[in-house]
Amino acid sequence: MSRHIMVNRSLEVGALDTQPRVEGASATVGTSGRIVAIAHHLPKQVLSNDALAAIYPGWPTDKILDKTGIETRHIAGPDETAVDLAEAAARALFAQGRVGPDDIDYLLFCTQTPDHVLPTSACILQQRLGLRTDIGALDFNLGCSGFVYGLSLAQALIASGQARRVLLLTADTYSKLIHPMDRGVRSLFGDGAAATLIEATETATPALGPFVFGTDGAGAGNLIVPAGGFRQPRTEATGVAHEDASGNLRSAEHLFMNGAAIMTFTLGAVPAAVDQLLTRAGAALEDFDAVVLHQASAFILDRLRAKLAIPEDRFVVALRDRGNTVSSTIPMALEPLVRDGRARRVLLVGFGVGYSWAAAQALLGEP
Amino acid sequence: MQNLYAGLAEIFEIDASEVGPDTVLANHNWDSLAIVSTIALVDEICGELLDGAALNACVTASDIVALIPQAKAA
Numbered sequence: 541m542s543r544h545i546m547v548n549r550s551l552e553v554g555a556l557d558t559q560p561r562v563e564g565a566s567a568t569v570g571t572s573g574r575i576v577a578i579a580h581h582l583p584k585q586v587l588s589n590d591a592l593a594a595i596y597p598g599w600p601t602d603k604i605l606d607k608t609g610i611e612t613r614h615i616a617g618p619d620e621t622a623v624d625l626a627e628a629a630a631r632a633l634f635a636q637g638r639v640g641p642d643d644i645d646y647l648l649f650c651t652q653t654p655d656h657v658l659p660t661s662a663c664i665l666q667q668r669l670g671l672r673t674d675i676g677a678l679d680f681n682l683g684c685s686g687f688v689y690g691l692s693l694a695q696a697l698i699a700s701g702q703a704r705r706v707l708l709l710t711a712d713t714y715s716k717l718i719h720p721m722d723r724g725v726r727s728l729f730g731d732g733a734a735a736t737l738i739e740a741t742e743t744a745t746p747a748l749g750p751f752v753f754g755t756d757g758a759g760a761g762n763l764i765v766p767a768g769g770f771r772q773p774r775t776e777a778t779g780v781a782h783e784d785a786s787g788n789l790r791s792a793e794h795l796f797m798n799g800a801a802i803m804t805f806t807l808g809a810v811p812a813a814v815d816q817l818l819t820r821a822g823a824a825l826e827d828f829d830a831v832v833l834h835q836a837s838a839f840i841l842d843r844l845r846a847k848l849a850i851p852e853d854r855f856v857v858a859l860r861d862r863g864n865t866v867s868s869t870i871p872m873a874l875e876p877l878v879r880d881g882r883a884r885r886v887l888l889v890g891f892g893v894g895y896s897w898a899a900a901q902a903l904l905g906e907p
Numbered sequence: 908m909q910n911l912y913a914g915l916a917e918i919f920e921i922d923a924s925e926v927g928p929d930t931v932l933a934n935h936n937w938d939s940l941a942i943v944s945t946i947a948l949v950d951e952i953c954g955e956l957l958d959g960a961a962l963n964a965c966v967t968a969s970d971i972v973a974l975i976p977q978a979k980a981a
Contacts, residue, residue, distance in 0.1 A: 800959025801959050807956055839947070846951065
C-alpha cells in the first residue's frame with residue numbers, strides 16, 4: 541500500500557460523523573461558534589535573509605527568499621516566552637474593543653513551547669490577562685494543525701452550551717529549539733502569537749464546520765525535538781551537536797525536520813483533506829471566497845495551490861514578513877479577512893508535526 | 908521523461924541539455940533541498956509521491972526515473 545493511500549485511509553478513520561455539518565442543514569436555528577475577532581503579536585527582534593546569508597555559505601539572500609518566500613522572521617528575546625507573546629496578542633485583541641477580559645468564559649492555549657512542564661500555561665495566562673476565575677482554561681500541544689483543532693474545540697464548547705465566548709490563543713517560540721547553524725529550519729520558522737475570539741451565534745447554518753481530522757503518528761520522528769522530555773532526558777551527550785549530510789548542525793535537544801518526508805506527507809494529506817472537506821460541506825472549491833492553508837513555506841504553498849488548482853486571487857499567502865509561525869500562521873493570515881467584516885466562506889487547512897492535520901470551513905462576517 | 912530532466916536541470920540551476928539518464932546527482936547540488944524539490948517535481952509530472960530515503964539513495968537521474976513505476980505499483 542502506498543504512503544498516499546495510507547494517508548487517505550487515516551483521514552477516513554479520523555473523519556467520523558461527530559461534527560456539525562452544513563450539508564442538509566434545515567432551517568432549525570442552533571448555537572454555533574463564529575470567528576469574530578483576531579489579533580496577533582510578533583516579538584521585536586527581526587532575523588533577515590541578509591543576516592542568514594552572512595552565516596551560511598552558499599545560501600545567498602535572494603535564494604533564501606526564492607525558496608522560502610520569507611524575507612524576515614521575528615525572534616523572541618532570551619527572556620520572552622510563548623506565554624508573553626500570547627498575552628500581548630490577547631491584549632491587542634481586547635484593545636480592538638469588542639470584548640474585555642471579563643467577557644471570556646473559556647481559554648484555549650495551543651503551544652509546544654510552554655513556560656513550564658507544569659503548571660498549565662493557560663492558567664498563568666488567565667491570571668496575567670485578568671480573566672475571570674470561573675472559566676475553563678487548558679493547554680493543548682499541537683503544532684501547525686493546532687489552530688484548526690482549536691476551532692473545533694471552541695465550536696464543540698459553544699455548540700454544547702458550555703461556553704459563549706472562547707479565547708483561542710496560539711503561540712510558539714520555535715527559535716529556542718533551533719540550532720543556530722541549522723539553516724533549513726532557521727530560515728523557515730519565526731516566533732509569534734495570535735489571539736482569536738470565537739463567539740456564540742444563533743444560526744441555521746453553523747459558522748464553523750464541517751471539520752475533517754487526520755492523525756498519523758508514524759511520522760512522529762520526522763519533525764521532532766528528540767531529547768528534553770521524559771523518554772530521552774537531557775544529558776551531556778544529548779547536548780552535543782552533529783553535522784548532517786547537508787552541513788546543518790543540531791543536537792538531540794534541537795528541532796529536527798526531515799524535509800523530504802514532510803513534503804511527501806503534505807502533498808498527500810492536504811489535497812485529500814480538502815477533497816474530504818468539500819464532500820462533507822457539499823461544496824466545490826469555487827464556492828469558497830478564500831483558501832487559507834498553514835503557511836509552511838512559499839514552496840509548499842505554491843505546490844499545493846497548483847495541485848489543488850486554486851486561483852491565486854482566492855489563495856492567501858502571508859508569510860513574507862514573519863515566516864512560519866507554527867499554529868499562528870492561519871489566524872495571522874485570516875486576520876485581515878476578519879477585520880474588514882465582509883461575509884466570506886473560507887476553507888482552512890492546518891498540517892504538520894505529529895503528523896497531525898485538520899481542515900475546516902468557516903463563515904466570516906456578521907450574519 | 909524530458910519534463911523530469913528539465914525539472915532537474917532547473918533544480919540544479921544548469922541548462923536542460925546537461926541533464927540526462929546518466930547525470931550523476933552528486934556532481935550537482937543534490938542536497939536535502941534538491942530532494943524536497945524533486946518530490947514536488949515528480950508529484951507534479953507523474954502524480955506519484957516518492958519516498959525521500961529512496962531518493963536520497965539515488966546515484967543517477969535514471970535511478971529517480973526507476974522509482975516512479977515502483978511508487979505506482981506500491
